[in-house]
Amino acid sequence: MAQEHDSIIEAQMTGHVFKPKKVEATGERIAQLNLPQGFKIEKFAENLGKPRIIEVSPQGHIYVTRRRGDVVLLKDTNNDGKSDQQQTVVTKDQAHGIAFHEDMFYLVTVNEVFRAPINQDGTIGELEQIVKDLPDGGQHPNRTIAFGPDSKLYISVGSTCNACDETREENATMVVTDPDGSNRRIMARGLRNTIGFDWHPETGQLFGMDHGIDWLGDEEQKEELNRISEGEDYGWPYIYSDGNYNEADEPADMTWAEYAEKSTEPEMLFTAHSAPMSFKFYEGDMFPAxxxxxxxxxxxxxxNRKPAAGYKIMKVDFENGNPVNSEDFVTGFLTDDGTSQFARLVGLTEMPDGSLLVTDDDNGIVYRISYGE
Structure with a gap:
């Protein structure tokens, strides 16, 4: 039964619609990007349309999903740090997240998860459907997947809306299954849209970046870095940031204060509406210690913020398994005093040599970030 209140609650939706103009990723603009000393960024592949998630298989094959509904295999046959071959190896409507387990390729769409063997040349064998009934996507259809240290498959299932009472239990959750799709369960709740997540290499603890609620103002809701643990509720849609109440959405059977008490607060907050995508721990040896x-x-x-925010890569430092500091790593994609941009960054993966590949789903480019070359 809903709690009674002795005061009137009034909530106001506010914010801007402000979209910086897309401009070409020219050599001159790329040369003006800001990176720490010793780092270099350059085009690895281009003319990809809208590349999204990018991953490297245990065999070293590079795969990228595209919004058009396919998976492209990128090859650098002469090892010059640039892709010279692009081959579509899977066509599947709404393909998005990629993962690998025991030499198998895994792919998630809005409602389904597939797996297939990886051929020696990097092409993909016949897809086997192992999950068929994930909830519909609504506002957040872009599912992502990864295998944890426990060899379980983790599936991020976003909310259908900005802020609402979901009708499907699995929306706004982290779902876990066995590698064959069986024994499916909800691991954590109250996650509006955690596209990027990864496990700390030393502790095995899962962390993820969650997208904040829109229309609470230019400065709210801030983007959240969460320590994602079994059975926890991270508050969406009722509680956000450090225990703040979303007064436009009231819990059905308890007060906001009671819901805040049972919600897990974030580890770190970032500028509102920046739209965090990939979150990866760096394990390579190319970069400084x-x-x-x-x-x-x-x-x-x-x-939906003025001035615009995001359009960059950030580094989050950890000590003893805990996030302690964040700082810019690559900036400058937002140009002309914040009125133009030449990249909207999405996918991030580490190459066998320790360099990074990053996708831009607006200008159709994959960038390579290296150090000391």
């Missing part, structure tokens, strides 16, 4: 076990986060960039 201070990058080892730090996390890197792509921010696709805001559309």
């Amino acid at each position: 201070e990058y080892k076990n730090a996390a890197l986060v792509t921010f696709r960039g805001s559309w």
